[in-house]
Amino acid sequence: MKPLTTLASKFYSATMAYRNRRFDRGDRVVDVGRPVISVGNLTMGGTGKTPTVQWIVRLLQARGHLPLVALRGYAAGKPQLSDEAMEHEQMLPGVPVLVDPDRVGAIEAFLKKDPSRDVVVLDDGFQHRFVARQLDLVLIDARRSLDAERVFPAGRLREPLSSLSRATDVLVTHAASVDPVLRKRISMLHGRDPTAWCDHVWTGLSRFDVDGETTLDTLSGIRVITRLGIAAAEGVRNQIVEAGGVIVADVAARDHAPVTASEMQRLAEACTRADALLVTGKDWVKLQPLVDWSALQVPVLVPRLTLNFVSGQEELERRLLGVFASSESA
Structure with missing residues (x-):
């Protein structure tokens, strides 16, 4: 690894650590008045967030809830050009999809117009900590070695692996079976075993x-x-x-x-x-x-x-639906 890249990774890690300490204190974290489920990851690149968000939305709908989806709209100069948003709109007809880097402002503005929506699903929300959430689900790709990852720009990590401890739940994706070695490594970083394992x-x-x-x-x-x-x-x-x-x-x-x-x-x-x-x-x-x-x-x-669960589906569903009770008690 080049010395300048190593130095840049250390600087990036320190910047993320400072940013996270502020969020940990509650600085600029906003309660939008609805239960919030965040789906995110630690790495740049695909772990399967889009099908996971859609699976969660359908679960919520099947239980009588009215979700909305909020996302930044990566690589889209105009919100309507976000491929993630367009796919959500096509696959989730009737579900509002809000595309705005200011997710707090977009959610609050929408709920003023349509207060019937009773839960928010954040697509790619783990690093977007301005929105308070009841459940922080992080996806880990079973096909990639966690310990081979490096913090940007030396690698694909958006923040150090230790940040996994901040998540409430971990879903291992692209997993044909439960990997005991990966389970142990996640448990060390997260503090407990992954909630569920699935394949796409x-x-x-x-x-x-x-x-x-x-x-x-x-x-x-x-x-x-x-x-x-x-x-x-x-x-x-x-x-x-x-x-x-x-x-x-x-x-x-x-x-x-x-x-x-x-x-x-x-x-x-x-x-x-x-x-x-x-x-x-x-x-x-x-x-x-x-x-x-x-x-x-x-x-x-x-x-x-679709998601094919190999372990933990019932527990993940219980955790997701539990956001309504935790929101009421907060």
């Missing part, structure tokens, strides 16, 4: 073409071009291969990258060698308005994701 699995694929949307149950033998503008694209590519799909070519895209008209043209040209274009939900919400089906001429496949 495909339940099928949405198939979009000139005639609209249908479903597809299998990828077996289908040749695809991929365009995966997410942090953990390798996991999607692995699932394509496991499902029997054949990746003809992968069009590289950085996390949250916008889709341009010129890129759509390149994708259409690449797809002349394939049976379909496969993208994630975050890609599709940006790509959909630009699709010219006369040029693309192949369907677009979008995997449908």
Whole structure:
């Protein structure tokens, strides 16, 4: 590791520690008048927050609650261009999705107009501590070694691993089973075992073409071009291969990258060698308005994701629904 990078990481860690001490004292932390569930992580990049937020929202709805989602809108110059927000709006019809770096102001303004919403779900809220919360859920990716992580800019950590002790609960994602070594390491950092373990699995694929949307149950033998503008694209590519799909070519895209008209043209040209274009939900919400089906001429496949719990689902649900009781007693 370069000395300057090491020095920058130490400075960044010290800055985060100072910031967290202020929040620990309650400085500028605002109670928005509703129970708040925060979903976040320690690292930059994908741990599965989007499907987890959607799973939580559906759980709350199934129990008769009226949630709203609030997020910063990463990499979006305009709120309406946030791919995370657009995907939430598409997958959670009727649920208000507030996109604003000032989440306190956005939530308070919305609740003045619609006080019926009885719970707030913060997407990527662990470091955004201006909003008081009843439950702070941190996601840990089982595919990555915790002890190999380094604090930014030397690595992907947004703050030191010791900050995990601040979370109320830990959900281990992308886990096919409970890993006793990882469980012990998390317990050392967090003070107790993870609340739950889950994997992100495909339940099928949405198939979009000139005639609209249908479903597809299998990828077996289908040749695809991929365009995966997410942090953990390798996991999607692995699932394509496991499902029997054949990746003809992968069009590289950085996390949250916008889709341009010129890129759509390149994708259409690449797809002349394939049976379909496969993208994630975050890609599709940006790509959909630009699709010219006369040029693309192949369907677009979008995997449908759900959480498959291998341990702790009932306890996590109990903890999530318990925010209403803890809010009333606060």
